[in-house]
Amino acid sequence: MTDVDGSTGEGGGQLLRTAVALAAITGRAVHLTNIRARRARPGLAAQHLAAVKAVAELCEARVDGLELASQEIRFDVDEQPARATVRVVAARSLARS
Numbered sequence: 529m530t531d532v533d534g535s536t537g538e539g540g541g542q543l544l545r546t547a548v549a550l551a552a553i554t555g556r557a558v559h560l561t562n563i564r565a566r567r568a569r570p571g572l573a574a575q576h577l578a579a580v581k582a583v584a585e586l587c588e589a590r591v592d593g594l595e596l597a598s599q600e601i602r603f604d605v606d607e608q609p610a611r612a613t614v615r616v617v618a619a620r621s622l623a624r625s
Contacts, residue, residue: 529557539566541576548580548603552587557604571597
């Protein structure tokens with residue numbers, strides 16, 4: 529398992545999205561802590577939940593800690609699909625849901 533400190537660098541959502549995508553591609557589990565720690569509202573926002581859920585669904589990953597404002601998740605990949613389709617929604621439209 530790879531450990532990633534989410535406060536590294538700019539400390540935003542891009543580190544989360546990149547780490548989860550790489551975990552899905554490589555099949556290697558990732559443990560993220562301090563997610564978005566440098567933000568005014570730290571932790572997972574709705575758009576981050578949607579992104580992680582989509583990737584988890586694609587590769588049938590188990591995700592622990594996936595809830596709004598969570599600053600820690602474990603993303604454990606079971607398998608990698610050959611092909612998938614994902615509907616992407618703008619972050620502002622998620623806030624209205």
